[in-house]
Amino acid sequence: MSKRRMMALFSDFDEAHAAIADIRRNEVPGLTVDDLTMKSPIEHPEVEEVLGDRPVHIQKFTLFGALFGLTFGFLFLSGAQATFLVQPQGGKPVIPLPSNFVLMYEMLIFFGVWCTFFAFLFLSGLLRKRPTLYSEKVSLDQVAIMVEVDDSISDSLKNLFQKHRVLEIREEAV
Amino acid sequence: MTMVTEKDINEQIAWAKINTDVLKSMENPRPAYWVTLAVCLAMISTAVIAEYIQYTTGMGPANLNNPHMWDMYIATFVFWIGMSHSGTLLSAILHLIHADWRKPIYRFAEAMTTFSLMTAGLFPIIHLGRVWNMYWVLPYVSDRGHWPNFRSPLVWDAFAISTYLSASMLFLFVGMIPDLAICRDNTTGWRKKLYTVLSLGWVGSDQQWRNFRKIYLLMACFLIPLAVSVHSIVSADFAMSIMPGWHITTFPPYFVAGALYSGCAAIITLFILLRYFFRFEEYMTLPIMEKTCKLTFAIAMVWTYLNLVEFASVWYGHDIYNKELLIAKATGPYAWVFWTMIFCGSVLPFALAFRSLRRHMPTMFIVSLGLNLGMFFERWMIVAPTLSMAHEPHQWDVMWGSIVEWAIVFGSFGWFGMLFLIFVKVFPSVSMYEVKEMVFHRRRSQGEEDVARMTDHAKPATQEGT
Numbered sequence: 001m002s003k004r005r006m007m008a009l010f011s012d013f014d015e016a017h018a019a020i021a022d023i024r025r026n027e028v029p030g031l032t033v034d035d036l037t038m039k040s041p042i043e044h045p046e047v048e049e050v051l052g053d054r055p056v057h058i059q060k061f062t063l064f065g066a067l068f069g070l071t072f073g074f075l076f077l078s079g080a081q082a083t084f085l086v087q088p089q090g091g092k093p094v095i096p097l098p099s100n101f102v103l104m105y106e107m108l109i110f111f112g113v114w115c116t117f118f119a120f121l122f123l124s125g126l127l128r129k130r131p132t133l134y135s136e137k138v139s140l141d142q143v144a145i146m147v148e149v150d151d152s153i154s155d156s157l158k159n160l161f162q163k164h165r166v167l168e169i170r171e172e173a174v
Numbered sequence: 175m176t177m178v179t180e181k182d183i184n185e186q187i188a189w190a191k192i193n194t195d196v197l198k199s200m201e202n203p204r205p206a207y208w209v210t211l212a213v214c215l216a217m218i219s220t221a222v223i224a225e226y227i228q229y230t231t232g233m234g235p236a237n238l239n240n241p242h243m244w245d246m247y248i249a250t251f252v253f254w255i256g257m258s259h260s261g262t263l264l265s266a267i268l269h270l271i272h273a274d275w276r277k278p279i280y281r282f283a284e285a286m287t288t289f290s291l292m293t294a295g296l297f298p299i300i301h302l303g304r305v306w307n308m309y310w311v312l313p314y315v316s317d318r319g320h321w322p323n324f325r326s327p328l329v330w331d332a333f334a335i336s337t338y339l340s341a342s343m344l345f346l347f348v349g350m351i352p353d354l355a356i357c358r359d360n361t362t363g364w365r366k367k368l369y370t371v372l373s374l375g376w377v378g379s380d381q382q383w384r385n386f387r388k389i390y391l392l393m394a395c396f397l398i399p400l401a402v403s404v405h406s407i408v409s410a411d412f413a414m415s416i417m418p419g420w421h422i423t424t425f426p427p428y429f430v431a432g433a434l435y436s437g438c439a440a441i442i443t444l445f446i447l448l449r450y451f452f453r454f455e456e457y458m459t460l461p462i463m464e465k466t467c468k469l470t471f472a473i474a475m476v477w478t479y480l481n482l483v484e485f486a487s488v489w490y491g492h493d494i495y496n497k498e499l500l501i502a503k504a505t506g507p508y509a510w511v512f513w514t515m516i517f518c519g520s521v522l523p524f525a526l527a528f529r530s531l532r533r534h535m536p537t538m539f540i541v542s543l544g545l546n547l548g549m550f551f552e553r554w555m556i557v558a559p560t561l562s563m564a565h566e567p568h569q570w571d572v573m574w575g576s577i578v579e580w581a582i583v584f585g586s587f588g589w590f591g592m593l594f595l596i597f598v599k600v601f602p603s604v605s606m607y608e609v610k611e612m613v614f615h616r617r618r619s620q621g622e623e624d625v626a627r628m629t630d631h632a633k634p635a636t637q638e639g640t
Contacts, residue, residue: 041189041356042611043383051380058388080321092325099325102407103333109400110337113393117344120389124382126351126374136359138378139352141189141610146379 003174004154007133008145008161013044016143019164020050028157031149039144058119065115066108073107074100133172142167148174180461182275185617187456189610196353196602197360199452207451207595214591221585224578225300233303235578241561246575247301248411249553250583253436254294254590255335255408256429256549260437261287262342263401264469266394274615275465277608278457281353282448282598283441284346289593290440291339293586298331300582327410334407338400345393351376352386352607368600405429412556418495419503419560424484431477432552435519438470439545444594446539448603457604460533467526467538470545474523481520495565503559507572511551511558518548 010016016038024033033051038044048054078095121127131146138144149157158169227235238245261283268276299308313322313329322329354373358366376382406426413425422428445466449458488496503512525531525541532538562572575583597603 038380039378040380040383041352041378042607042614043387044380045387047380048384054381054384056384056388058385059392062392077324080315081324083319083321096325099330102330102403103324105403106330106333106337106400109341109396109403113337113341113344113396116389116392116396117348120348120385121374124385125379126376126382128375130375130377134377139356139359140193 002151003148004151005131005133005146005148005172005174006154006157007135007170008147008166009135009137009168009170010143010145010164011141011167012165013040013143015164015166016040016145017044017047017050019145019161019166020047022160022164024050024052028153028160030153031147031157035147035149037146039138039146041139041141041143044143057123058116061119062112062116066112068115069107069109069111070104072111073104076107077103133170135168135170181459181616182461182465183278183459183609183612183616184456185613185620187609187613189613192457192606192609192613193356193360195454195456196604196606197357199454199604200357200599200602203451203599204453207599210447210451211592211595214588214595217585217588218592219585220581221588224581224585228300228303228578228582229305235576237573237576237579238301241564241566241569241571242558242573243561244301245558245561245573246554246579246583247297249550249557250586251294251297251301252408252429252553252556253550254290254297254586255405256433256436256553257440257546257590258287258290258294258338258342258437259401259405259430259433260441261285261290262345262397263434264438264441266345266397266401269390269394270398274612275462277612278454278459278604279441279445279462279466280608281346281349281601281605282444282594282603283437284342284349285594285597285601285603286437286440286444287342288339288346289590289597290437291335291342292593293590295335295339296586296589327407327414330407331411334404338404341393341397341400345397347372348386348389348393349605350601352378353602353605356606357602402430405433412560417560417564418493419499419556422484422487424480424487428477428480428484431473431480432549435470435473435477436546436549438466438473439542439549442466442470442538442542443546446535446542448598449535452598452603454604457609463535463538464529464532467532471523471526474519474526474545478520481516499559499563502563503555506559506563508555508559508562512555515548515551515555518544519552522548 008016008019010019020033020036020038022028023031023036026032036051038047038051040047077100081095081100084094133146135142135144145161147157154171161169224235236247238247261280265276265280265284268280298311299305302308302310311332313324313332315321351373354369355376355378358369358373361369406429409425409429412420413422415421442463445458445463448454485500488500491497503509522541522544525537531541558573563570
């Protein structure tokens with residue numbers, strides 16, 4: 001069965017929200033909210049009420065980056081300081097922890113921030129080619145619902161969107 | 175009696191108008207913008223000439239000699255590092271406490287951070303004299319297999335400032351991505367190409383927004399302790415020594431407070447300039463100006479308190495060298511600098527306590543410049559008197575800086591101004607998506623039934639603008 005990709009544009013976030021809620025209530029058989037993506041000009045955390053809990057994993061990369069920075073910082077500094085073993089230390093320790101803490105702290109943040117950034121790029125699907133089905137109105141003032149559906153249910157989905165005062169529906173064959 | 179609270183922003187403003195106004199600002203500033211840019215370029219020219227003289231003849235023209243091995247250059251370095259603090263730090267703190275009045279002004283404040291750091295970074299290189307050896311400031315292993323001394327605060331500086339610069343740039347860039355996508359969708363020519371690359375394919379999907387919320391929060395959490403640590407480390411350049419006037423326990427908080435103070439004052443200056451250059455009266459509103467001024471006033475009082483703590487601890491500590499230095503600051507050859515610092519830093523901010531003055535832009539412009547003059551003198555007063563009157567009386571020497579030094583310091587303001595003005599011309603200086611969020615949520619919180627109906631409000635501007 002052939003599939004098509006649809007983009008429904010709404011002028012009103014509440015209408016888009018209601019349309020997704022209807023899909024969640026199974027008003028279009030064969031379609032679930034997991035098949036949907038909402039695009040909007042601003043962040044709408046409220047949409048999670050109907051889209052469901054979609055986990056975010058960035059913080060795991062942040063933790064990894066921070067721990068890596070801390071460990072790398074200690075190993076790097078102490079490894080470098082070990083080369084001073086041949087020099088007189090004036091009674092001071094070869095690996096001085098207080099001053100190393102300062103630098104380890106900076107490295108913790110440095111690697112934490114960069115890992116967070118790369119995780120954001122990777123997990124948000126950035127640096128990829130933009131989909132052809134895109135409306136510039138989404139960066140202006142409209143909300144889009146993107147969905148990939150079988151031809152057999154496209155009419156009922158369109159009817160649902162019409163019920164919620166959709167402004168425009170664009171389609172393309174997959 | 176009922177108090178009518180003035181709104182931070184007009185909540186009825188159409189979303190399309192926000193886009194149009196901000197995008198138009200990047201194309202069509204007032205002529206004063208170009209005049210200011212020309213002045214900045216002229217200032218840079220003086221610094222280039224001075225640096226050429228220093229480059230070709232050595233450090234002699236800068237009058238750097240024992241005991242003044244570093245003087246104006248390090249004071250200016252500390253000043254620019256301090257200036258960098260308010261942008262990112264305040265943006266991050268205000269983000270965490272959900273103070274949404276920051277939204278129209280945080281972008282340029284964050285840009286200020288980045289460019290201040292880039293300006294500060296020039297001074298250790300200029301101070302080296304042999305600028306072709308600028309890589310010596312980086313901590314790397316020598317050809318004998320030895321690393322620099324990691325116990326030295328100067329090495330900490332290199333780590334802290336490079337971390338802060340990269341994290342601040344990322345924070346600024348990440349916060350701009352949705353706006354760069356707006357620019358991509360609404361521009362043509364070279365701008366479209368530039369924004370297409372920089373927006374990284376942002377389409378505003380729910381997944382992207384969720385990740386965006388998380389990364390912004392995480393970066394804000396990282397940047398607050400980072401910013402505090404950076405200026406604490408810069409203070410360690412002085413406090414870790416045993417020189418009178420420098421070996422003081424309160425130096426780290428004193429430096430951080432001073433940094434926040436000068437940064438806030440600079441935000442007021444740039445707020446007024448951008449509001450005028452780009453006709454941003456609807457976004458950089460008087461209530462937001464008032465809040466910024468109140469915040470600056472509060473920080474000014476913290477700075478004043480820390481000064482008093484320092485004076486009191488020196489006075490009652492009875493360390494003869496520190497006490498003599500304090501008296502010399504107040505009554506010696508640098509007395510006019512010291513008292514100007516006290517006036518500009520502790521007395522002048524009381525102008526911010528008056529509502530009528532806070533709302534008068536020319537007055538606030540002059541006051542903010544005065545505050546930063548005070549903060550520049552503060553840094554000068556940290557460095558110069560200690561070097562002039564240290565432990566060895568036979569070395570005592572007052573230094574006012576040579577023409578070459580002052581020209582380079584003067585030019586650094588032009589350099590910062592040029593970078594900043596180019597940035598605000600190429601990138602949106604008001605965060606469009608966050609202003610939209612601010613308008614959306616404020617109207618929603620007021621319970622308007624048609625709050626989410628955005629297109630109705632947008633129609634007139636849409637027809638004009640797109």
